Amino acid sequence: MSDKKPISSVNDFVVRFANVNGSGSASANEMFARAILRHGVPVSPRNIFPSNIQGLPTWYEVRVTEDGHLGARGGVDMMVAMNPQTWDKDVAGIEPGGYLFYDSTKPMPSTKFRDDITVIGVPLTAITNSTYTDPRQRQLFKNIIYLGALSALLDMDPKLIEQLIGEQYKSKEKLLSSNVHALHLGRDWALQNLKCPIGLRVKKSDKVGDRIFIEGNSAAALGAVYGGATVCAWYPITPSSSVAEAFTAHCQKYRHDPETGKAKYAIVQGEDELASIGIVIGASWNGARAFTATSGPGISLMTEFIGLSYFAEIPAVIMNIQRAGPSTGMPTRTQQCDIIACAYASHGDTKHVLLFPEDPAEAFEFAAAAFDLAERLQTTIFLMLDLDIGMNHRLCRPLKWDDARQYDRGKIMTAEMLEEGRDFGRYLDVDGDGIPYRTYPGTHPTKGSYFTRGTSRDRYARYSEEGTVYADNMQRLVRKFETAQDLVPRPLQANAERPTKYGVIYFGSTSPAMDEAIGLLETRGHQLDRLRIRAFPFHSSVASFLAEHDFVYVVEQNRDSQLRQLIVNENGIDPVRLVPIVHYDGSPITARYIAKAIGDHQDHLKVTPLRKAVS
Amino acid sequence: MTYIAKPKFHHPGLKKNELGYTHRDYEGKISTLCAGCGHDSITASIIEACYELSIEPHRVAKISGIGCSSKTPDYFLGNSHGFNSVHGRMPSVLTGANLANRDLIYLGVSGDGDSASIGFGQFAHSIRRGVNMTYIVENNGVYGLTKGQFSATADRGSKSKKGVTNTDNAIDLVAIALQLGATFVARSFSGDKSQLVPLIAAAIGHKGASFIDVISPCIAFNNHAGSTKSFDYVREHNDAVNRLDVLVGRDPIAVDYAPGTVQVVEQHDGSKIALRKIDADYDPHDRLGAQTFLAKHAAKGQIVTGLLYVDPDAEDLHEHLNTIETPLNTLEADTLCPGSAVLDKINASLR
Numbered sequence: 001m002s003d004k005k006p007i008s009s010v011n012d013f014v015v016r017f018a019n020v021n022g023s024g025s026a027s028a029n030e031m032f033a034r035a036i037l038r039h040g041v042p043v044s045p046r047n048i049f050p051s052n053i054q055g056l057p058t059w060y061e062v063r064v065t066e067d068g069h070l071g072a073r074g075g076v077d078m079m080v081a082m083n084p085q086t087w088d089k090d091v092a093g094i095e096p097g098g099y100l101f102y103d104s105t106k107p108m109p110s111t112k113f114r115d116d117i118t119v120i121g122v123p124l125t126a127i128t129n130s131t132y133t134d135p136r137q138r139q140l141f142k143n144i145i146y147l148g149a150l151s152a153l154l155d156m157d158p159k160l161i162e163q164l165i166g167e168q169y170k171s172k173e174k175l176l177s178s179n180v181h182a183l184h185l186g187r188d189w190a191l192q193n194l195k196c197p198i199g200l201r202v203k204k205s206d207k208v209g210d211r212i213f214i215e216g217n218s219a220a221a222l223g224a225v226y227g228g229a230t231v232c233a234w235y236p237i238t239p240s241s242s243v244a245e246a247f248t249a250h251c252q253k254y255r256h257d258p259e260t261g262k263a264k265y266a267i268v269q270g271e272d273e274l275a276s277i278g279i280v281i282g283a284s285w286n287g288a289r290a291f292t293a294t295s296g297p298g299i300s301l302m303t304e305f306i307g308l309s310y311f312a313e314i315p316a317v318i319m320n321i322q323r324a325g326p327s328t329g330m331p332t333r334t335q336q337c338d339i340i341a342c343a344y345a346s347h348g349d350t351k352h353v354l355l356f357p358e359d360p361a362e363a364f365e366f367a368a369a370a371f372d373l374a375e376r377l378q379t380t381i382f383l384m385l386d387l388d389i390g391m392n393h394r395l396c397r398p399l400k401w402d403d404a405r406q407y408d409r410g411k412i413m414t415a416e417m418l419e420e421g422r423d424f425g426r427y428l429d430v431d432g433d434g435i436p437y438r439t440y441p442g443t444h445p446t447k448g449s450y451f452t453r454g455t456s457r458d459r460y461a462r463y464s465e466e467g468t469v470y471a472d473n474m475q476r477l478v479r480k481f482e483t484a485q486d487l488v489p490r491p492l493q494a495n496a497e498r499p500t501k502y503g504v505i506y507f508g509s510t511s512p513a514m515d516e517a518i519g520l521l522e523t524r525g526h527q528l529d530r531l532r533i534r535a536f537p538f539h540s541s542v543a544s545f546l547a548e549h550d551f552v553y554v555v556e557q558n559r560d561s562q563l564r565q566l567i568v569n570e571n572g573i574d575p576v577r578l579v580p581i582v583h584y585d586g587s588p589i590t591a592r593y594i595a596k597a598i599g600d601h602q603d604h605l606k607v608t609p610l611r612k613a614v615s
Numbered sequence: 616m617t618y619i620a621k622p623k624f625h626h627p628g629l630k631k632n633e634l635g636y637t638h639r640d641y642e643g644k645i646s647t648l649c650a651g652c653g654h655d656s657i658t659a660s661i662i663e664a665c666y667e668l669s670i671e672p673h674r675v676a677k678i679s680g681i682g683c684s685s686k687t688p689d690y691f692l693g694n695s696h697g698f699n700s701v702h703g704r705m706p707s708v709l710t711g712a713n714l715a716n717r718d719l720i721y722l723g724v725s726g727d728g729d730s731a732s733i734g735f736g737q738f739a740h741s742i743r744r745g746v747n748m749t750y751i752v753e754n755n756g757v758y759g760l761t762k763g764q765f766s767a768t769a770d771r772g773s774k775s776k777k778g779v780t781n782t783d784n785a786i787d788l789v790a791i792a793l794q795l796g797a798t799f800v801a802r803s804f805s806g807d808k809s810q811l812v813p814l815i816a817a818a819i820g821h822k823g824a825s826f827i828d829v830i831s832p833c834i835a836f837n838n839h840a841g842s843t844k845s846f847d848y849v850r851e852h853n854d855a856v857n858r859l860d861v862l863v864g865r866d867p868i869a870v871d872y873a874p875g876t877v878q879v880v881e882q883h884d885g886s887k888i889a890l891r892k893i894d895a896d897y898d899p900h901d902r903l904g905a906q907t908f909l910a911k912h913a914a915k916g917q918i919v920t921g922l923l924y925v926d927p928d929a930e931d932l933h934e935h936l937n938t939i940e941t942p943l944n945t946l947e948a949d950t951l952c953p954g955s956a957v958l959d960k961i962n963a964s965l966r
Contacts, residue, residue, distance in 0.1 A: 266938050271736055274704060278737070279707050282712040282715070285712060285715075399961065442674050451688075
């Protein structure tokens with residue numbers, strides 16, 4: 001008997017599914033999230049899984065959010081506890097007044113439950129065993145049966161779920177009917193034996209609009225297709241593998257010559273990350289648009305080649321789906337922890353362009369733009385995703401493409417230009433933007449060839465160890481990086497309703513939690529101007545934003561506040577004016593966390609001298 | 616790489632090939648390697664082979680890693696694009712370049728330190744993928760640029776210049792290439808230009824992964840008594856299984872070898888390799904036989920040279936990937952981008 005009033009909420013709650021990896025629950029759980037979307041109610045789901053293949057725990061969390069908050073919320077209102085191994089932890093994690101849904105086939109001692117939650121038992125194993133004889137069927141359909149029971153408990157429209165099942169098994173009539181049957185087995189049992197609906201309910205709404213539901217990795221891969229990537233070389237690593245796998249799938253669908261059936265792309269699974277980036281650099285040197293996808297450990301391996309790309313000025317696109325480091329860290333947990341490693345990758349003086357998409361829509365746009373930038377700037381471009389965006393479905397605006405858009409192939413000296421007598425020096429800055437012309441191999445019989453090397457050379461690509469020649473080249477690379485400031489996506493600023501001397505800087509997957517946190521902070525009486533950084537090098541508006549505020553919070557998902565370090569380093573700002581707000585336990589940052597950290601600090605500021613408060 | 620450019624002038628009476636080019640058109644900068652370096656002889660052989668094949672120099676992409684051997688692309692085909700990448704990683708860069716434009720000729724130049732140590736993996740994987748390339752290892756068994764350390768191809772028991780005995784087993788790159796499925800495998804000696812030139816020419820004409828291991832003594836650090844990669848040692852222990860002529864629809868590149876049985880192999884580009892057999896038992900179409908032959912002779916301390924294996928019907932990586940004939944680097948948005956209408960459908964499927 002619950003001693004706490006059950007939570008009552010319509011279209012605003014969190015359901016977490018605790019499963020065993022490999023039990024086939026993923027598709028049922030995802031169908032649950034999609035079904036709520038079909039009700040017109042936004043959802044924000046997240047996979048939470050340890051680094052293992054089969055048999056160990058896995059969780060899937062669905063935030064149902066009428067207000068459209070797409071960041072993680074924190075807390076669990078309803079736990080679907082299907083994993084005995086994690087039972088105690090799962091039960092303990094339920095919010096007071098929340099709900100526990102479990103398989104009640106076998107009786108459990110009362111000590112396994114809590115008094116302040118509502119316990120809902122459904123004899124799932126008994127139902128499946130009485131219906132199916134095949135062990136695999138029993139396992140798979142148990143998931144659909146609990147989906148059916150949940151639909152009754154949460155007052156969901158079964159027709160919308162049936163519609164989804166129909167789409168999933170479009171041409172597989174047998175699977176379709178058996179899944180619908182399982183759905184109703186669970187639903188009917190719940191309706192007949194339980195009080196339905198419970199306090200948590202899904203009510204039809206119209207808050208989804210034309211938004212799409214897609215994983216960041218898939219969107220980035222599609223961006224590569226639209227951006228004209230023809231060569232992909234990769235090596236499997238969590239959480240980036242699905243980028244290359246999605247690129248392969250998209251290419252197989254959209255990139256075959258209709259007449260010959262031949263591929264207008266080449267995808268190679270390299271023997272390691274070194275080979276993958278080497279292939280990308282070789283292909284880009286030869287004029288193809290090429291990319292690789294990896295994660296932190298892969299970046300570590302690629303850094304030698306990244307230095308070559310910087311110094312020899314060869315385009316390359318690297319999609320870095322960040323995970324918790326250092327070393328192997330937590331391979332299946334999210335972080336934004338490769339900022340410094342990527343910004344200054346490789347030895348010597350290097351600086352690289354980083355793009356920080358906030359969601360799949362920007363992952364698509366920035367991925368496509370990365371190829372233009374790589375060729376325009378003749379350098380490595382990093383698309384900095386992370387596991388939270390990459391491996392989770394996210395609601396975002398529809399992907400858009402302008403059919404008039406042509407690829408920016410950068411400064412290419414053609415045979416015709418060489419014939420005209422144009423002065424070609426591979427590292428000659430003819431336009432003052434630091435970007436030289438390049439020729440593709442095979443361009444002209446007698447003009448335009450040059451030797452690409454990682455060693456120092458003069459403006460005409462002639463090997464030279466002269467100090468002045470080397471310094472001249474390094475200065476031009478700085479000029480090129482300055483040019484990049486105006487080519488990369490600019491920061492987006494949003495000001496508080498009232499003038500304020502406080503600001504907050506954030507980026508990437510922190511974005512939805514930050515948007516929500518602003519509202520929570522306002523309720524505590526704190527006003528903050530916001531700046532979402534979308535790229536490195538930093539646009540001049542970053543410096544302006546810093547100048548306009550007494551001090552600025554920098555919110556990020558790593559221990560050492562790496563973006564803050566980069567801002568301090570690149571802007572020469574007094575570090576004391578940048579207050580780090582960091583979250584790095586591998587779970588996605590939440591609005592509650594941000595609002596508490598900033599709110600507490602703001603409160604502290606009211607009573608503490610400034611210098612002491614921020615130091 | 617060099618500070619000194621080679622003078623442009625040359626004798627007006629120099630012989631010209633089909634394209635009207637002379638040898639000079641296939642040369643590069645002046646070598647800065649030690650006088651007498653075997654690598655310079657290989658450079659000369661590459662120049663000769665390209666001249667004889669009437670290759671347009673600018674249609675060759677020459678790619679290397681780091682080291683003495685990897686400096687050599689600067690010394691030939693001065694009108695070609697060259698790429699000194701990073702130590703041991705030439706094969707991946709070449710693979711990428713080849714994927715971008717299948718129409719060029721790819722010449723990968725590497726060394727034993729480059730390919731048998733840091734780049735051993737990349738060597739292996741480029742071979743097994745069947746990248747259409749001519750992969751030449753200039754093999755001197757020693758690290759020259761860092762002054763004389765053993766490389767992974769140095770034979771066990773051989774002595775360094777400082778008198779140190781090598782206790783590690785040697786990696787035989789030819790044996791590995793055969794095992795990995797290279798479709799053209801040869802070994803030669805930098806001091807045997809008459810054998811090496813047609814081998815290079817045939818390798819260039821071969822479609823698929825061509826591998827040539829060229830023993831190339833290091834005059835400064837590995838040409839002493841006790842070395843098994845010295846000029847004297849290789850000359851004494853060289854056992855050539857065949858001599859080659861390459862016929863490209865006109866005069867053979869090299870003729871006048873010792874008479875013997877002639878076997879003609881037609882390559883994908885129409886050129887023909889005439890194998891003049893010296894060893895009557897040797898069949899260059901038998902991969903397993905080649906491996907056994909190599910091992911038997913290695914046990915006897917003999918260095919087998921010549922064309923050890925060729926598959927004239929080989930396929931290359933582009934065929935494995937089923938890529939279009941048009942070079943990928945020429946494709947633009949109108950060909951590559953599915954367009955907004957397709958994107959609208961994709962959006963619709965994601966709701």
